[in-house]
Amino acid sequence: MSLTNASPADAAKAAKSASHVLATLSADARNDALTAIHDGLVAARDDIFAANARDLELAAEAVAAGKLSQSLVARLDLAKKGKWDDMLKGILDVRDLEDPVGRVTLRTRLDNGLDLERVSCPIGVLLIIFEARPEVIANIAALAIKSGNAAILKGGKESTESFVAISRAISAALDKTQVPNGAIQLVTTRDVIPELLALDQYIDLAIPRGSSDLVRYIKNNTRIPVLGHADGICFTYLEQSADPAMAAEVIVDSKTNYPAACNSLEGLLVQDAALSTLLPPVAAALAAKGVELRCDPQSKAALKDVPGLNIVDATEADFSTEFLNLTLAVKTVSSLADAVAHINANSSHHTDCILTSSKELAEQFMSAVDSSGVYWNASTRFADGTRYGFGTEVGISTNKIHSRGPVGLEGLMIYKYKLRGHGQVSATYGEGAGRKPYLHQKLPLE
Amino acid sequence: MSLTNASPADAAKAAKSASHVLATLSADARNDALTAIHDGLVAARDDIFAANARDLELAAEAVAAGKLSQSLVARLDLAKKGKWDDMLKGILDVRDLEDPVGRVTLRTRLDNGLDLERVSCPIGVLLIIFEARPEVIANIAALAIKSGNAAILKGGKESTESFVAISRAISAALDKTQVPNGAIQLVTTRDVIPELLALDQYIDLAIPRGSSDLVRYIKNNTRIPVLGHADGICFTYLEQSADPAMAAEVIVDSKTNYPAACNSLEGLLVQDAALSTLLPPVAAALAAKGVELRCDPQSKAALKDVPGLNIVDATEADFSTEFLNLTLAVKTVSSLADAVAHINANSSHHTDCILTSSKELAEQFMSAVDSSGVYWNASTRFADGTRYGFGTEVGISTNKIHSRGPVGLEGLMIYKYKLRGHGQVSATYGEGAGRKPYLHQKLPLE
Structure with missing residues (x-):
């Protein structure tokens, strides 16, 4: 994981480039990275709690000054019963889900020796904008790596110290794995959301996790497809x-x-x-x-x-x-x-x-x-x-395309068509004199 | 089919309302409508060719005045060898494809008497913007009705007379079927594309069929998801x-x-x-x-x-x-x-x-x-x-979400989750004393 004070464009470009490597890794390589993240967080527990204490101290001052609500402070607190352990368990739970990459969903023989296959693959680069809960960052990093997607993370500023400490631990853990370091980018500079939302040449999907105002703002200010819901009426x-x-x-x-x-x-x-x-x-x-x-x-x-x-x-x-x-x-x-x-x-x-x-x-x-x-x-x-029963939830979508309702790992996938031939050319096939018809024979998915 | 000189907003509102009826029709009812459209077009052949001749006459004048290219005129001509017959055959081909509505893609028993089902359903309202080829309108109307979607059609102005004659025939044919008249809206007023692109509260998916400039313009000027590709490099x-x-x-x-x-x-x-x-x-x-x-x-x-x-x-x-x-x-x-x-x-x-x-x-x-x-x-x-081997093609998408590559009827579908219970409440389930675990039992798909 990179801690980025670089420009959002550089972070997004690096994520795109890492996504092309991540997409080719085996399930084992991605799962090993989740184990490494889990172990790295366990080892860095003290540093992370110290950072979280600094966030809580600043938040307490902000509450005293009437600038922050008490309920937000409760969400910041990693020491709250069960939160840390749930976060760690969540990483291993995601690791143990079925691999969503490389599922064959269609196989058609176009002609002898010319087989078409539709295979699930990662979408590419996710932009995930979330509020101040510090444990979310580990959860999102796990979902992204499991699904073979790179991710750019932008969290609420009240948790900055915790985010940095957690992402340092994740970064150190990833260094020992095949997952490229640029695959998970934490953007900590302030006020960069408008810039990030303009980077549709690098970012394939935006996932806001937070208030309906946040979701609505994002939907109204980007050409990047947005997965989520503003309201629940x-x-x-x-x-x-x-x-x-x-x-x-x-x-x-x-x-x-x-x-x-x-x-x-x-x-x-x-x-x-x-x-x-x-x-x-x-x-x-x-x-x-x-x-x-x-x-x-x-x-x-x-x-x-x-x-x-x-x-x-x-x-x-x-x-x-x-x-x-x-x-x-x-x-x-x-x-x-x-x-x-x-x-x-x-x-x-x-x-x-x-x-x-x-x-x-x-x-x-x-x-x-x-x-x-x-x-x-x-x-x-x-x-x-x-x-x-999806094992994990990326969010709930009220969109009418791609993913709808509760979205699990499947919602972070798209597919590509692989065509394996032996030199076939299109001019051979079709209707008319001397042309061959296509077989279009359905093959078992195995 | 409605011939709309009403505002784009009224056309879109009517399409949305019709889409809710269309989504509930049986496959037979939708297929019968395609047969009726086919037969109606056969019966209206002379009127349609007369209208097309008027388009061609105006186009010839525009070519003479240097305002239109000769290649566009060729695309307008319905009398061109095979075009009319291919258009009619295309409607019956689409009719005879497998029904894409109501396919069950997931079934999970959450508990005894509480079964979850994921079922394919239409997206809702499609906005299809295309250039001057007059036969495209029948093709698109057939795809939309087969997939249970309402559609708003906006075609190139050079074919207006042909479009109006074809859509009159389609409209008269639909009057004898269960498909509501508002399900297919032809917008003939000029310069309405920017207004249509702003109607994301009614329109669920935009499909531009035409030049890369048209596609790029649409992608850059709407919050409606766009299916298509600008370039093919x-x-x-x-x-x-x-x-x-x-x-x-x-x-x-x-x-x-x-x-x-x-x-x-x-x-x-x-x-x-x-x-x-x-x-x-x-x-x-x-x-x-x-x-x-x-x-x-x-x-x-x-x-x-x-x-x-x-x-x-x-x-x-x-x-x-x-x-x-x-x-x-x-x-x-x-x-x-x-x-x-x-x-x-x-x-x-x-x-x-x-x-x-x-x-x-x-x-x-x-x-x-x-x-x-x-x-x-x-x-x-x-x-x-x-x-x-998809039977028909809605377009080719270079998007990374929803549909990618050549898109058939499947690309015009989304799904909904149906949950059938007997009064179960969420408070009964989960972890902790007195709570029941979920079964999450995979059921066969039929």
């Missing part, structure tokens, strides 16, 4: 045939399990025929967890006799708002088609759910809703790479 | 162990089979050890086809005794130029590593080839070259969706 449609106890349990989990997460519920769409039957027990269960309901007039009227609720009149904006706290918008709809139309127009296309006993309606909903996750009778909180 | 590395006759044949085909194509050869990299043995016969074979060679000093010296060559001193810029005619740059390199470095820095990452008898060097080259097509002993001209 998830809806659940409560259909009249849903089981009441199941509905209450799933909605409570979706809303209250971790309200600040992008896969938490923000809007409940209630079928009018379910207002008097299903909504009251659901509302009571939510109230018991301290949830404020922003109701439209119909749902408010349906709840007038339920004691202990915290109801506020909803505004139109509430039905497309990411609250990220214990607030839930409640809107009445007359049919599945209305629910789908509201979701397709107002959700962030992250994860949306239908609660119903009808398989037919559920399948209609899952077919018609244009979101990365479409759920039937399950909490929106399941939208997560670890929960999906 | 393809290289071949001639290694010392290559068979001389094979090398000459492949290089001649790559350069001269259709010099204006994006998959034609623009640069030949010759290993120094092959200068006196392989280059002379290759150069003679190229000269026999009228190819001008732009040589570096070493290759020029190696060819000084070969009669009948057309040699010009190369400039540095020649080694990264798309000539699109019978010109070939020839550069000497000392090793495979040098060849790979030159290609990775100067090719357009479209298709690059090695000519060698060494399997080991070939595999090294194909692993290290960062291009969508990497070939061993085969003409670069094979880089084409039809030749690869």
